[in-house]
Amino acid sequence: MTIHRQAPERKRRIPRQARANETVALILEAAAQILEAGGLEAFTTNTVAERAGVSIGTLYQYFADKQAILFALGRQEVQSTLAELRRPEGHQTPEERVRYTVRAIINAFRGRMRVRKAVVQAILAQGTGIEAMTPVAAFIANYPRSLIPALTDEQVFVLSRALLGTIRAAVLEEQPFFRGRAFEDELVRLGASYLSSVIASTAGSTKG
Amino acid sequence: MTIHRQAPERKRRIPRQARANETVALILEAAAQILEAGGLEAFTTNTVAERAGVSIGTLYQYFADKQAILFALGRQEVQSTLAELRRPEGHQTPEERVRYTVRAIINAFRGRMRVRKAVVQAILAQGTGIEAMTPVAAFIANYPRSLIPALTDEQVFVLSRALLGTIRAAVLEEQPFFRGRAFEDELVRLGASYLSSVIASTAGSTKG
Amino acid sequence: MTIHRQAPERKRRIPRQARANETVALILEAAAQILEAGGLEAFTTNTVAERAGVSIGTLYQYFADKQAILFALGRQEVQSTLAELRRPEGHQTPEERVRYTVRAIINAFRGRMRVRKAVVQAILAQGTGIEAMTPVAAFIANYPRSLIPALTDEQVFVLSRALLGTIRAAVLEEQPFFRGRAFEDELVRLGASYLSSVIASTAGSTKG
Amino acid sequence: MTIHRQAPERKRRIPRQARANETVALILEAAAQILEAGGLEAFTTNTVAERAGVSIGTLYQYFADKQAILFALGRQEVQSTLAELRRPEGHQTPEERVRYTVRAIINAFRGRMRVRKAVVQAILAQGTGIEAMTPVAAFIANYPRSLIPALTDEQVFVLSRALLGTIRAAVLEEQPFFRGRAFEDELVRLGASYLSSVIASTAGSTKG
DNA sequence: GATGAATGAGTGTTCATTCAT
DNA sequence: GATGAATGAACACTCATTCAT
Numbered sequence: 001m002t003i004h005r006q007a008p009e010r011k012r013r014i015p016r017q018a019r020a021n022e023t024v025a026l027i028l029e030a031a032a033q034i035l036e037a038g039g040l041e042a043f044t045t046n047t048v049a050e051r052a053g054v055s056i057g058t059l060y061q062y063f064a065d066k067q068a069i070l071f072a073l074g075r076q077e078v079q080s081t082l083a084e085l086r087r088p089e090g091h092q093t094p095e096e097r098v099r100y101t102v103r104a105i106i107n108a109f110r111g112r113m114r115v116r117k118a119v120v121q122a123i124l125a126q127g128t129g130i131e132a133m134t135p136v137a138a139f140i141a142n143y144p145r146s147l148i149p150a151l152t153d154e155q156v157f158v159l160s161r162a163l164l165g166t167i168r169a170a171v172l173e174e175q176p177f178f179r180g181r182a183f184e185d186e187l188v189r190l191g192a193s194y195l196s197s198v199i200a201s202t203a204g205s206t207k208g
Numbered sequence: 209m210t211i212h213r214q215a216p217e218r219k220r221r222i223p224r225q226a227r228a229n230e231t232v233a234l235i236l237e238a239a240a241q242i243l244e245a246g247g248l249e250a251f252t253t254n255t256v257a258e259r260a261g262v263s264i265g266t267l268y269q270y271f272a273d274k275q276a277i278l279f280a281l282g283r284q285e286v287q288s289t290l291a292e293l294r295r296p297e298g299h300q301t302p303e304e305r306v307r308y309t310v311r312a313i314i315n316a317f318r319g320r321m322r323v324r325k326a327v328v329q330a331i332l333a334q335g336t337g338i339e340a341m342t343p344v345a346a347f348i349a350n351y352p353r354s355l356i357p358a359l360t361d362e363q364v365f366v367l368s369r370a371l372l373g374t375i376r377a378a379v380l381e382e383q384p385f386f387r388g389r390a391f392e393d394e395l396v397r398l399g400a401s402y403l404s405s406v407i408a409s410t411a412g413s414t415k416g
Numbered sequence: 417m418t419i420h421r422q423a424p425e426r427k428r429r430i431p432r433q434a435r436a437n438e439t440v441a442l443i444l445e446a447a448a449q450i451l452e453a454g455g456l457e458a459f460t461t462n463t464v465a466e467r468a469g470v471s472i473g474t475l476y477q478y479f480a481d482k483q484a485i486l487f488a489l490g491r492q493e494v495q496s497t498l499a500e501l502r503r504p505e506g507h508q509t510p511e512e513r514v515r516y517t518v519r520a521i522i523n524a525f526r527g528r529m530r531v532r533k534a535v536v537q538a539i540l541a542q543g544t545g546i547e548a549m550t551p552v553a554a555f556i557a558n559y560p561r562s563l564i565p566a567l568t569d570e571q572v573f574v575l576s577r578a579l580l581g582t583i584r585a586a587v588l589e590e591q592p593f594f595r596g597r598a599f600e601d602e603l604v605r606l607g608a609s610y611l612s613s614v615i616a617s618t619a620g621s622t623k624g
Numbered sequence: 625m626t627i628h629r630q631a632p633e634r635k636r637r638i639p640r641q642a643r644a645n646e647t648v649a650l651i652l653e654a655a656a657q658i659l660e661a662g663g664l665e666a667f668t669t670n671t672v673a674e675r676a677g678v679s680i681g682t683l684y685q686y687f688a689d690k691q692a693i694l695f696a697l698g699r700q701e702v703q704s705t706l707a708e709l710r711r712p713e714g715h716q717t718p719e720e721r722v723r724y725t726v727r728a729i730i731n732a733f734r735g736r737m738r739v740r741k742a743v744v745q746a747i748l749a750q751g752t753g754i755e756a757m758t759p760v761a762a763f764i765a766n767y768p769r770s771l772i773p774a775l776t777d778e779q780v781f782v783l784s785r786a787l788l789g790t791i792r793a794a795v796l797e798e799q800p801f802f803r804g805r806a807f808e809d810e811l812v813r814l815g816a817s818y819l820s821s822v823i824a825s826t827a828g829s830t831k832g
Numbered sequence: 833g834a835t836g837a838a839t840g841a842g843t844g845t846t847c848a849t850t851c852a853t
Numbered sequence: 854g855a856t857g858a859a860t861g862a863a864c865a866c867t868c869a870t871t872c873a874t
Contacts, residue, residue, distance in 0.1 A: 266833080
């Protein structure tokens with residue numbers, strides 16, 4: 001959480017003190033604001049530092065490079081989405097489960113759609129880093145796998161990416177219905193119907 | 209001087225002569241090769257011109273700016289995918305129809321996955337241009353609409369983006385099973401099951 | 417002379433036109449002036465470009481990086497010193513020969529001692545590039561070798577480096593007597609006396 | 625604020641306590657190691673402090689600036705070389721004397737050729753600081769002056785720099801014969817023959 | 833139409849140094 | 854005395870784009 005780069009040669013300081021963590025938070029918030037206001041184009045290290053009220057040197061004390069800020073932003077959100085996803089315990093029906101998942105993903109980035117869009121763009125814009133988002137996909141697969149242990153890789157992939165991909169498309173296209181109930185309903189239908197179909201087809205057969 | 213894009217889609221010259229068309233093709237092919245080899249990072253106007261064997265000035269004679277090359281590449285592919293999608297006439301079952309659609313989309317960019325990835329990244333990387341991909345989405349919606357005229361916006365969106373988004377994710381993540389039959393099967397299942405569910409729920413209700 | 421980098425990945429343009437060569441000369445002259453006036457410290461790519469009256473981009477069209485300018489300056493001087501060294505044909509006595517050599521080396525960089533100092537510093541500052549100066553050393557060894565074929569590696573080295581090293585020290589220390597006759601006389605004495613000593617000792621012995 | 629060097633040789637603190645001396649030694653050793661391993665490029669104050677196991681603040685308690693560390697390293701070696709040079713008393717022949725001097729200089733930095741190279745590069749790389757090495761040169765001149773009081777500045781310079789410069793060149797070029805007897809012999813010949821020549825020429829004439 | 837030399841705004845990043853704790 | 858977080862001036866270098874030839 002405090003380490004912003006697992007990569008080799010970690011040259012950046014690992015903040016141990018309160019002030020340092022505060023600084024990191026300041027920088028991330030500034031980054032989010034700039035992304036929200038001006039998109040990826042306005043996002044320069046100098047601008048972020050300035051907005052955060054710290055020197056450019058301080059920024060580089062905590063982030064190895066520009067990318068690292070974007071990744072940190074993404075990781076932060078993945079973490080809290082994951083935390084949200086892990087919360088429910090007593091949900092019963094698959095449909096309820098799917099709905100809960102869908103809602104948690106939609107609610108990521110707490111409403112800051114522009115920030116979300118910018119982060120998604122930034123991460124997609126480079127081949128590297130897409131994996132940053134896979135923890136959520138992996139989590140989505142957990143539940144179905146508990147129902148159907150024999151789920152194939154392709155099925156896991158399709159189930160998780162259908163939901164994530166559709167939501168992602170809505171984010172990128174800035175669809176107005178994004179936070180509406182109807183959209184959520186359809187996503188739930190998408191997940192639930194696919195799951196049912198898989199279950200039905202798996203019932204009578206055995207996968208090698 | 210600082211703004212490099214005057215207006216969207218403003219090609220410098222509408223190529224009418226054979227030679228001009230050839231030059232454009234040369235440039236697009238060079239762009240594809242560079243994208244394939246080095247990704248978005250290696251994609252610079254000077255490099256493309258050099259690879260195409262034309263001067264940088266000539267490149268700018270046909271493309272308003274760097275983006276335009278990427279868009280042209282995307283448009284080219286959207287066109288041929290659309291042409292492919294329009295081809296079938298006698299397909300009967302919804303499932304067959306979905307399979308055909310899925311296959312056509314998977315086959316876009318004729319196997320050049322790296323090029324496809326780069327083009328997708330490039331187009332996603334900027335807010336503008338996502339629409340470039342919507343014609344395919346629009347087409348996907350045509351057939352379902354003919355079955356269920358009362359389809360809501362959200363349903364159209366979810367159906368089309370679930371397929372496109374999942375395929376897109378597979379492209380970006382360079383999934384090895386991308387061109388396999390199993391993946392296609394699951395995409396078909398995804399579309400067909402969702403469609404069935406929508407039909408079932410629409411059957412007994414009336415839309416305002 | 418026009419290629420400023422033999423290194424792999426030669427990305428920089430090889431100037432073929434008259435204007436281009438002129439530009440290169442302009443840049444080198446500007447570099448020399450800046451070095452002369454402010455030393456290595458004042459030597460920045462932007463400053464050089466500005467002084468040369470070209471844009472920074474143009475500078476980078478011809479020089480791969482900052483170092484390359486310094487190396488080009490050094491190479492240029494090594495070439496002309498070499499040309500000078502090759503000139504004499506009818507010199508007879510070893511002493512005359514030594515004097516001519518010493519004088520040619522002292523006269524390198526045509527009096528611009530500060531430029532010379534900066535170039536020497538720059539080249540010494542990195543392990544790589546010291547060899548850039550060896551052609552002159554190699555040439556110095558030619559004549560002695562024609563007199564005494566059995567010269568050892570150490571003798572060749574000592575003879576050439578004694579002269580070059582002493583002159584280099586005078587440059588780096590900015591000795592005021594650098595261009596004086598007395599200094600030249602002593603260098604000649606150094607070379608001639610060493611050579612005589614070697615000849616004397618070689619006369620009666622046989623090297624393995 | 626922009627000028628970081630107030631005055632030459634202004635150590636922050638004259639270490640009087642044992643601990644302080646230890647710290648200084650720690651820093652110098654760290655500096656040597658870093659220079660040895662990564663050359664001048666890797667030599668940054670932060671890196672040195674880290675390697676020394678002290679904070680950057682502490683480093684600055686003992687060294688006015690980055691340069692000062694390099695100078696201290698050079699001075700340390702100059703001191704011990706000087707101590708070595710002063711040792712002999714009963715040497716008689718000029719040649720013996722020259723040999724002893726040459727040997728002492730070659731043995732400086734006790735075998736750490738990489739460190740020596742790096743220190744030499746570092747000190748040469750900046751105009752300032754070359755004088756740091758002159759004490760040795762000055763000492764070299766002492767003995768000849770005792771033989772020939774009328775030695776000119778140029779003669780003193782040539783004699784000392786011929787030896788130092790040749791050795792320096794061997795260090796920079798990492799000549800394999802550096803520690804061999806043959807190299808030493810030739811350096812002795814160089815010094816002795818030059819000295820003889822000067823004596824011979826001085827014998828019959830009178831300098832103004 | 834074609835060329836390619838020239839442009840230069842813009843940006844990421846480093847690292848010596850300070851000073852509040 | 855020691856610490857190390859913060860500073861910020863300084864720079865090298867890129868690359869989309871233009872325009873004189």
